[in-house]
Amino acid sequence: MSTLQVLSDNIAEIVEQSGKAIVSINGNRRFSPSGIHWSKGIIVTSDESIKRYEELTITLENGDKKPVSLLGRDPSTDVAVFQVENIDIPVSFIGEAANLKVGNLVLALARSNEGDIRAAMGAVSVVGGEWQSMYGGKIDRFIRPDISLYPGFGGGALVDASGKVIGMNTTGRRGTALTIPASTINRVVEQLLSKGKIPRGYLGLGMQPVRLPDNLKNSLNLTSNGGVIVVNVEPNSAAEKAGIFLGDILISFDGNTVEDTSDILALLNESFRVGESFKIQIVRGGELVELNLTVGERAM
Secondary structure (H helix, E strand, O other), X not given: OOHHHHHHHHHHHHHHHHHHHEEEEEOOOOOOOEEEEEEOOEEEEEHHHOOOOOOEEEEOOOOOEEXXXXXXXXXXXXXXXXXXXXOOOOOOOEOOOOOOOOOOEEEEEEXXXXXXXXXXXXXXXXXXXXXXXXXXXXXXXXXXXXXXXXXXXXXXXXXOXXXXXXXXXXXXXXXXXXXXXXXXXXXXXXXXXXXXXXXXXXXXXXXXXXXXXXXXXXXXOOOOOEEEEEEEEOOOOHHHHXXXXXXXXXXXXXXXXXXXXXXXXXXXXXXXXXXXXXXXXXXXXXXXXXXXXXXXXXXX
């Protein structure tokens, strides 16, 4: 038997075995997203692929359909978690993306709403460090596989050459494939199981970056050239309660320099920030002002 035939057979075997834990999420879309049987009775999928969360079913390998209920969701990391009763399919063998390298072969797995397994193969094209989504979620690694995500592949698994699930596939910018690593999903699932939600810090501010004039920077003895200017304050928000006004320039949050709105999102990402008080520094009328701010919680 040729080397190529052996490789082909091995790939097909990985698809067959790992695919047993892949389901289809049946909603109100023409192309149903896929999901992963992450742990016993727990189905993970891409939140952006779900248009409604009630009266959903999943399709299993044998074509059977089972009702699922929403356990919780975290749009900032694109993870939605469902619970299913009396399910008799294997749990995914969860791996680790920490040692993933550019060039490693990977498989994207999905399932149709008729129950058929689907697969696409490619190589890892980009691997990076921790990053932050546009909604403020912390993603442990940046992973971009060189794989076309056909309709229904969103929410499905990215599987390595050993058959381990190392993440969940979703759509990035311009329709490119992007993978949420298993470690991020584990963290979200654990929080949802224990708390039922992912608390996210919220200030109630509309902000945009601004550059400080050199004379103002020098007169206030500041080390940074920029900050974020307040363009909106929501009524009864954490910001209003702290005494923040329109036109204030936020330059420091809990001792951390702020130069862009993304800096604020990063600082508010960790759930323990909600309900805690911190000192912030603002520039108001050419003077440096210090305020105490108690971080609120973002509504889902």
